[in-house]
Amino acid sequence: MDLRLDIGKLFTPTQLGALKLKNRVAMAPLTRSRADQNGVPAEFATEYYANRAGAGLVITEATQVSFEGMGYPRTPGMHTETQMDAWAPIVERVHSHGAKFVVQLWHVGRIAADLNRGQSADVVAPSAVRAPGQMYTDAKGMIEHDMPRALETEEIARIAGEFAAAARNAMEIGFDGIELHSANGYLLHQFLSTNVNRRDDEYGGSIENRVRMPLEVLDAIVAEIGSDRVGIRVSPGHTFNGIEEADMEALYAHYLPELEKRQLAYLHVMRPFANDCDRDVAQMARQHYSGKIIVCGGYDAESGAEAIENGIADVVAFGKLFVSNPDLVERFRAGGPYNEPDQSTFYTPGREGYTTYPTLAG
Ligand SMILES: Cc1cc2nc3c(=O)[nH]c(=O)nc-3n(C[C@H](O)[C@H](O)[C@H](O)COP(=O)(O)O)c2cc1C
8 A cells, every 4th residue: 555645635735814825734843942032033943944934834832922931041032123133034034935834822921030141130920930840051051940929900012012023023924823832831831721820810710710811812913914924723631731731621612712702823733742632623623613723732644634535624834843844845755765863963063963854865
């Protein structure tokens, strides 16, 4: 049997809102920490992204909307002119390969050490609840996460405005759209949670209140750049970064239809990777959302094509496979082989483990 026939669906074009994709393979958002401490992408990030533009859709690494939204070392931003000037040639090169390119916008909330920021800012969260565990800093190695302060009610509009401004910046330098990061335990997910969100204003307590902040951020972005260029990423059941969703089923049964009302370009559903989860969250998302869906998390060419075939997904995103295989789409077509990703260089500065993985051509 020719396996390539089974995965043919991956190579067919599709459309997500305003974005026409040449195929249904997406590069997942991948933090690589190659920017500088002021969030300015490295010059060689151009080569890294361009080499992966065989994907129909390339999603950037998580990119902050302010220094307050930065938590890890050397993550890029979309809120200063110097950052935008560094992103512009990356966008141009990705587009020259016919890929669509969206920027994943985040605010890390409490998953932060102020030491990692080029400019100091408060560490903020829905409530003053410190994240468990430690995080890496260039200055002092592993340290505890900083203790966050609870956001004032009035500050939520400020943060929504920062997301909208970053989305506008991205469009100005030619990005095709943005993906709002509502997953993996960062600020929006902290609001959705039952353990980090202990607020007693209209942003805490009931499910309707806990989804309010993420929806206000989303609505501010949509008002700025239009709904058909906006996607959103969720990770139901993912306990990463100390998140609890005690009412996970009910939460997403409310949140996902609210997202659907916005007529977004896509919903991106990430299956938990840091913990086991009994629930098939891709299946769950499909039950509550009838728009376009990208799935991600543990897929290979065959299982990805199957998810499309079964109507669970329209597009499949690949993370670790794209770290180590710049020409992943060609390798899918050829039936492999695949380079193994080297975890030790996931977040280290410099080209090693970033632009050094070979293509099939050598
Ligand atoms: C090195 C690395 C960095 C990541 N950075 C991000 C990120 O910036 N934003 C995000 O939403 N997910 C991030 N993820 C999660 C991936 O997007 C993806 O969901 C995960 O790797 C599972 O997909 P896979 O099995 O195809 O690798 C990261 C994963 C890895 C391995």
